[in-house]
Amino acid sequence: xxxxxxxxxxxxxxxxxxxxxxxxxxxxxxxxxxxxxxxxxxxxxxxxxxxxxxxxxxxxxxxxxxxxxxxxxxxxxxxxxxxxxxxxxxxxxxxxxxxxxxxxxxxxxxxxxxxxxxxxxxxxxxxxxxxxxxxxxxxxxxxxxxxxxxxxxxxxxxxxxxxxxxxxxxxxxxxxxxxxxxxxxxxxxxxxxxxxxxxxxxxxxxxxxxxxxxxxxxxxxxxxxxxxxxxxxxxxxxxxxxxxxxxxxxxxxxxxxxxxxxxxxxxxxxxxxxxxxxxxxxxxxxxxxxxxxxxxxxxxxxxxxxxxxxxxxxxxxxxxxxxxxxxxxxxxxxxxxxxxxxxxxxxxxxxxxxxxxxxxxxxxxxxxxxxxxxxxxxxxxxxxxxxxxxxxxxxxxxxxxxxxxxxxxxxxxxxxxxxxxxxxxxxxxxxxxxxxxxxxxxxxxxxxxxxxxxxxxxxxxxxxxxxxxxxxxxxxxxxxxxxxxxxxxxxxxxxxxxxxxxxxxxxxxxxxxxxxxxxxxxxxxxxxxxxxxxxxxxxxxxxxxxxxxxxxxxxxxxxxxxxxxxxxxxxxxxxxxxxxxxxxxxxxx
Amino acid sequence: xxxxxxxxxxxxxxxxxxxxxxxxxxxxxxxxxxxxxxxxxxxxxxxxxxxxxxxxxxxxxxxxxxxxxxxxxxxxxxxxxxxxxxxxxxxxxxxxxxxxxxxxxxxxxxxxxxxxxxxxxxxxxxxxxxxxxxxxxxxxxxxxxxxxxxxxxxxxxxxxxxxxxxxxxxxxxxxxxxxxxxxxxxxxxxxxxxxxxxxxxxxxxxxxxxxxxxxxxxxxxxxxxxxxxxxxxxxxxxxxxxxxxxxxxxxxxxxxxxxxxxxxxxxxxxxxxxxxxxxxxxxxxxxxxxxxxxxxxxxxxxxxxxxxxxxxxxxxxxxxxxxxxxxxxxx
Numbered sequence: 001x002x003x004x005x006x007x008x009x010x011x012x013x014x015x016x017x018x019x020x021x022x023x024x025x026x027x028x029x030x031x032x033x034x035x036x037x038x039x040x041x042x043x044x045x046x047x048x049x050x051x052x053x054x055x056x057x058x059x060x061x062x063x064x065x066x067x068x069x070x071x072x073x074x075x076x077x078x079x080x081x082x083x084x085x086x087x088x089x090x091x092x093x094x095x096x097x098x099x100x101x102x103x104x105x106x107x108x109x110x111x112x113x114x115x116x117x118x119x120x121x122x123x124x125x126x127x128x129x130x131x132x133x134x135x136x137x138x139x140x141x142x143x144x145x146x147x148x149x150x151x152x153x154x155x156x157x158x159x160x161x162x163x164x165x166x167x168x169x170x171x172x173x174x175x176x177x178x179x180x181x182x183x184x185x186x187x188x189x190x191x192x193x194x195x196x197x198x199x200x201x202x203x204x205x206x207x208x209x210x211x212x213x214x215x216x217x218x219x220x221x222x223x224x225x226x227x228x229x230x231x232x233x234x235x236x237x238x239x240x241x242x243x244x245x246x247x248x249x250x251x252x253x254x255x256x257x258x259x260x261x262x263x264x265x266x267x268x269x270x271x272x273x274x275x276x277x278x279x280x281x282x283x284x285x286x287x288x289x290x291x292x293x294x295x296x297x298x299x300x301x302x303x304x305x306x307x308x309x310x311x312x313x314x315x316x317x318x319x320x321x322x323x324x325x326x327x328x329x330x331x332x333x334x335x336x337x338x339x340x341x342x343x344x345x346x347x348x349x350x351x352x353x354x355x356x357x358x359x360x361x362x363x364x365x366x367x368x369x370x371x372x373x374x375x376x377x378x379x380x381x382x383x384x385x386x387x388x389x390x391x392x393x394x395x396x397x398x399x400x401x402x403x404x405x406x407x408x409x410x411x412x413x414x415x416x417x418x419x420x421x422x423x424x425x426x427x428x429x430x431x432x433x434x435x436x437x438x439x440x441x442x443x444x445x446x447x448x449x450x451x452x453x454x455x456x457x458x459x460x461x462x463x464x465x466x467x468x469x470x471x472x473x474x475x476x477x478x479x480x481x482x483x484x485x486x487x488x489x490x491x492x493x494x495x496x497x498x499x500x501x502x503x504x505x506x507x508x509x510x511x512x513x514x515x516x517x518x519x520x521x522x523x524x525x526x527x528x529x530x531x532x533x534x535x536x537x538x539x540x541x542x543x544x545x546x547x548x549x550x551x552x553x554x555x556x557x558x559x560x561x562x563x564x565x566x567x568x569x570x571x572x573x574x575x576x577x578x579x580x581x582x583x584x585x586x587x588x589x
Numbered sequence: 590x591x592x593x594x595x596x597x598x599x600x601x602x603x604x605x606x607x608x609x610x611x612x613x614x615x616x617x618x619x620x621x622x623x624x625x626x627x628x629x630x631x632x633x634x635x636x637x638x639x640x641x642x643x644x645x646x647x648x649x650x651x652x653x654x655x656x657x658x659x660x661x662x663x664x665x666x667x668x669x670x671x672x673x674x675x676x677x678x679x680x681x682x683x684x685x686x687x688x689x690x691x692x693x694x695x696x697x698x699x700x701x702x703x704x705x706x707x708x709x710x711x712x713x714x715x716x717x718x719x720x721x722x723x724x725x726x727x728x729x730x731x732x733x734x735x736x737x738x739x740x741x742x743x744x745x746x747x748x749x750x751x752x753x754x755x756x757x758x759x760x761x762x763x764x765x766x767x768x769x770x771x772x773x774x775x776x777x778x779x780x781x782x783x784x785x786x787x788x789x790x791x792x793x794x795x796x797x798x799x800x801x802x803x804x805x806x807x808x809x810x811x812x813x814x815x816x817x818x819x820x821x822x823x824x825x826x827x828x829x830x831x832x833x834x835x836x837x838x839x840x841x842x843x844x845x846x847x848x849x850x851x852x853x854x855x856x857x858x859x860x861x862x863x864x865x866x867x868x869x870x871x872x873x874x875x876x877x878x879x880x881x882x883x884x885x886x887x888x889x890x891x892x893x894x895x896x897x898x899x900x901x902x903x904x905x906x907x908x909x910x911x912x913x914x915x916x917x918x919x920x
Contacts, residue, residue: 071872074678083627083679154645159637211642212649212680231864263862448621448877455625466629482636490629490643491636 057235060587061255063553066268067281067545068570069261072231077215078195079149079202081156082571085234086259090574091582092220092236093195096124096143097188098575101361101469101566102307106188109575110138110196110221112173116513120165120182126173130243132198134219138243140169145199147177152207157194184513185474192471192575196221223252223579234259253585254553259569272296275551279581281568283545285421288347296547299567300559303348306543307566308359309573310468311476312422314413314429314537315495317459322403323411323495327390328438329534333376334383335436336429338539345424350540356527357538358476359469367524374531383436392437400439411440411460416447422463425539455488457496464494465542469566469576474509477526480535481506497535505529544568555586597901601894608890613663615886616879623676623877624652650674650880663883672887673880677872683884686869691888693761694865696782698854701789702847709797710839714832716798717805726798734795738853742788742860749784756784761864785861789853793846800842804835837908844900848893855889 065086073085078093089095096111108114114124130138147167150157163181170176179187201219202210218226223244227237236257244250262268262282269284271277273295288305290296298305316323316332323329338352355375356366376382387393391404402408413430415422426442433440440461445453453459467479482492483503489496505526512519546567548556557564557577563584566577624646628639647653650673651662666673672683716726733741750758761781808814808831817827858867866885873882905911 071677071876074675074681077680080627080679153641156635156638156642158641159635162637208649211645212674214680446620447875448619448626451625451629452620452622455622478636486640488625488643490625490639 057256057258059552062258063254063256063279063582063585064258064260064271064277065279065281065569066260066262066271066277067279069234069259072261073229073234075214076218076226077211077213078197078218078220079155080211084571085229086571087224087234087236087257087569087574087578088218088220089195089571090222090569090579091224091257092218092222092226093197094220094222095192095195095575097192098579099188099192099471100580101359101471101576102564104361104364104471106192106471109192110143111191114191116182116184117176120179122177122179122182122187123170124175124177126175127243127247128173129247130221131241132200132219132221133225133239133241135241136198136200138196138198138221139172140175142196142199143167143175144169145203146194146196147175149197149202149210152210154207154211157190160190181511183510185472185510188471188514189475193572223250223582224257227256232261232263234261250583252583253587254582257582272547272549275549278549278553279556279567279569280547281545281570283349283421283543284547285349286347287547288349291547296549297556297558298547299544299557299564304342304351304541304543305349306545308351308361308469308541309544309566309568310465310542311353311357311359311538312425312463312465312540312542313353313357313480314539315462315464316536317457317461318495318497318535319457320460321405321407322392322409323460325390326533327386328392329537330376331383331386331390331392331436332433332438333534333537334379334386335438336432336537336539337378339378340432341425341428342540344428345421346540350543353538353540355531355538357480357530357536358473359541361469362473365473365523367527370524370528370531374528376531378432380432380436383438387437394437399437400434401437409439411438412443413440413461413463414443414445414450414453414459415463416450417444418447426463429539454494455490457489457494462494463539464536467492468572469544472514473523473526474506477506477509477530480530493535495536497533499529499533499535502526502529502533502535544573550588552588553585554588555584557581557584593905594902597898601898605890605894608894609664609667609887610660612883612886612890613660616882619874619877619879621877623879624650626877627676627679650676667887672884675878675881677876677878677881683880686881687866687884687888690865690869690885693863694854694858694867697786697789697857697863697865698850701786701793701854702843702850705790705793706797706839706843709794710801710836712794713798713801713803714805714828714835716802717809718828723802727802730795730798730802732795733791734793734799736792738788738792739856739860741792742785742857745784745788746860749787757781758784758861760862781863785854785857785863788857788860789850792853793850796842796846797839800839801835804838805831808832808834837904840900840904840907844897844904847896847900851889851893 068086075083076085076088076092078084078089094110096109096114098107098109099105100107110126110130112125112127114122117123124143126138126140126143132138144167147160147164149155150160152158163179163183163186165178165180168176168178198219205213221243223239223242224236225239227235229235236259238252238255242250242252260271260277265282265284268277268280268282269287272280272284273290287296287298288303291298291301291305299307314332314336316329318324342348342350342352351360354360354366355371358365387401392401394401395406396402396408400409413426415426417423423442423444426444430440430442450462454462454464467476479492481497481499481502483498483500485493485496485498505522509519509522509526512522544566548567550556557567563580565580565584566573567581568576569578624643627646628642644653651659654662670684672687675681675683675686678686712722712726716723746758749755757780761778809827814827814831817830854865855867855870857863858865859871862868866888869881869885872878873885
């Protein structure tokens with residue numbers, strides 16, 4: 001219930017801020033801008049309360065964000081990789097590299113650089129002058145410590161040690177990694193997804209604590225440090241001793257970042273329109289109309305408005321007939337008019353997926369030759385003829401085909417109840433498939449029941465978009481083809497597609513270095529396998545939902561700008577553009 | 590008296606065991622797996638690590654043990670005051686999350702119960718001897734007592750919150766304030782308290798008023814009242830006797846009502862986004878947080894049982910007949 005502050009200086013700072021906030025409120029008569037009459041959400045439930053939040057910190061020095069946190073912040077421990085307060089990874093703790101999904105470049109961050117010095121040795125050089133927020137030096141030992149945490153089973157990067165042999169700090173700023181099985185693609189991924197943690201703090205933790213210590217007094221190396229937390233917010237304060245100020249000449253333009261816990265779309269929209277929120281990373285249905293009337297802005301001025309973050313895939317259960325038949329899957333893919341989903345369910349906020357399933361960030365990896373030969377588009381007639389050729393016929397005259405064995409087909413497509421956009425999409429798919437003669441009904445179980453069904457393989461069809469944008473197309477194909485099939489499939493291959501050859505192709509991809517001809521070759525082979533066998537059917541791209549209000553802060557990422565980044569603060573996206581987005585902001589005069 | 594208490598204690602003890610068992614069982618019958626959710630969030634990039642992470646969390650939550658052992662551990666932890674760790678707000682202990690919410694729920698419930706009981710009985714007693722008041726109180730009472738909590742809450746939120754703008758419609762206190770013991774904060778807390786309180790208070794009020802009115806009329810027409818009148822006792826005295834007799838069924842009613850009011854409080858909190866136990870129950874269900882759900886419901890169960898027990902004792906004190914004729918038969 002009560003605001004918790006760590007460290008005594010935090011208390012003083014906060015008290016000062018509260019006083020400033022009160023004074024400011026006194027002067028401006030309310031603090032924050034009052035809702036204008038044109039704001040239809042001004043009366044949304046919780047709006048008044050949410051409005052007031054804006055008055056507490058000096059508005060011109062604070063960036064208000066929302067859309068990431070769905071419950072009171074409860075953990076500041078970067079090791080579990082999820083569940084931490086918004087921005088913990090990236091703003092407070094930092095990775096060795098940053099990755100920009102627009103330019104597809106890996107940029108050294110804590111590292112000054114790194115290179116493969118042999119087939120299985122990688123030498124990493126750290127920057128000089130790196131410090132933790134408590135004044136200690138961040139050196140090679142911290143990197144070794146972080147990597148070696150993976151030797152504890154429960155740590156999310158424990159699989160690193162199935163292909164990494166040893167880590168050694170050669171001197172204060174050099175770390176040598178020796179691999180038993182160098183997986184280049186996965187390694188690059190590790191370099192920017194893993195937060196370097198301080199050995200002098202976490203070295204004392206027991207193995208069990210590594211995941212369950214809330215780490216209420218986080219000591220990171222990043223641009224922001226803990227300021228205050230409430231049930232409804234996380235407040236970060238600029239770290240004026242940030243190493244990047246002197247090393248890279250970077251200045252964070254805002255003193256505070258206040259991340260507001262999500263309540264409802266109405267509150268988020270209301271805050272957005274009244275200028276109480278600078279950046280919202282929520283999916284806000286109908287936001288396209290607000291962009292068109294100039295009330296908020298997004299990355300693109302027109303469709304699809306948002307950058308693509310992940311592909312939403314139709315996943316057939318390969319352990320059930322007729323989904324185990326590739327001809328059936330091919331027909332199903334051709335029976336769905338994705339453009340209708342884009343228009344009806346999203347109002348143009350998303351775009352149709354490429355047949356390779358890869359997000360547009362990976363456009364340069366698309367093998368258009370393969371796509372032209374094996375790709376598909378909406379074509380109900382072609383779907384019907386594929387079905388007919390494969391022996392699917394409507395023998396009982398009910399308008400729907402039966403399997404070649406004469407069994408009736410009656411499939412259920414499940415998406416979580418309450419995900420209105422996906423529910424609408426599922427209705428469109430069911431309608432289109434049924435029109436092509438495949439009986440599909442949309443069903444909306446509770447999200448928990450759906451998780452169960454997905455993990456245990458107790459479903460016919462479902463939609464999933466868990467594999468997001470990353471440094472390598474390997475992540476997507478690893479997600480699509482992942483082997484072995486286990487009792488519970490939790491991270492990929494929910495459809496339980498089994499194919500040794502495909503999995504070997506994916507593993508080859510993982511062991512090939514970016515930019516080499518072998519890489520292009522391996523990638524083409526995987527794409528061909530993907531399109532011909534269709535373990536799943538990519539439909540559309542879920543967006544990197546981000547809408548800005550430019551009344552307080554300008555220079556938000558937009559298409560065509562030099563410094564355009566992924567404007568998202570979701571877990572894992574801060575080092576993929578969120579931090580750079582914040583760095584580039586300028587106060588509106 | 591001792592026999593009565595012993596019997597009551599036994600009944601309450603058994604109820605407690607049954608309630609706690611159900612409380613443990615029900616979240617486990619819900620679809621979904623909290624561990625799976627936690628892990629899937631963290632390890633999408635590294636499917637290979639999922640199994641070991643899941644094993645770790647299952648161990649942390651004690652879900653890797655056989656079911657009977659989980660059940661026994663649950664009881665053991667309960668007696669240590671340990672309600673487990675929240676999944677949704679990992680790694681915050683459930684007891685901490687619940688204790689932060691309890692004051693809000695009690696804050697609207699206790700005043701609503703006490704005030705509605707006092708005011709309702711007074712109004713009912715007065716209505717029984719005033720035709721004018723009776724004509725007003727009876728229909729109004731029927732109307733509000735028949736309203737579902739949720740519906741009345743929505744009406745109040747719309748009427749007094751949105752349309753008239755007198756009260757805030759959501760939250761326990763203003764987001765702009767730092768919780769502290771200052772006048773501004775307490776005033777704001779009260780301001781947010783009014784609507785949730787009012788919706789509970791009003792629904793309960795009607796029931797008490799109607800009940801009391803009917804009981805008083807019944808008592809005033811009973812033989813002892815007629816006899817007293819015939820003896821020439823003043824009307825005030827007769828009414829006082831009638832009132833005291835009419836109170837007894839009302840106290841029984843209070844015990845029965847507690848559960849309903851509590852259920853109402855949970856729904857009301859959800860409508861007003863009030864940060865009490867009701868909102869926790871909803872969040873716990875939405876996030877498949879077994880332990881939080883268990884912990885919250887446990888508080889509810891204990892609350893209802895304790896309150897009923899207290900009322901049973903009070904009943905003995907206020908009704909001399911129970912005291913003199915105590916053989917345990919009334920239990």
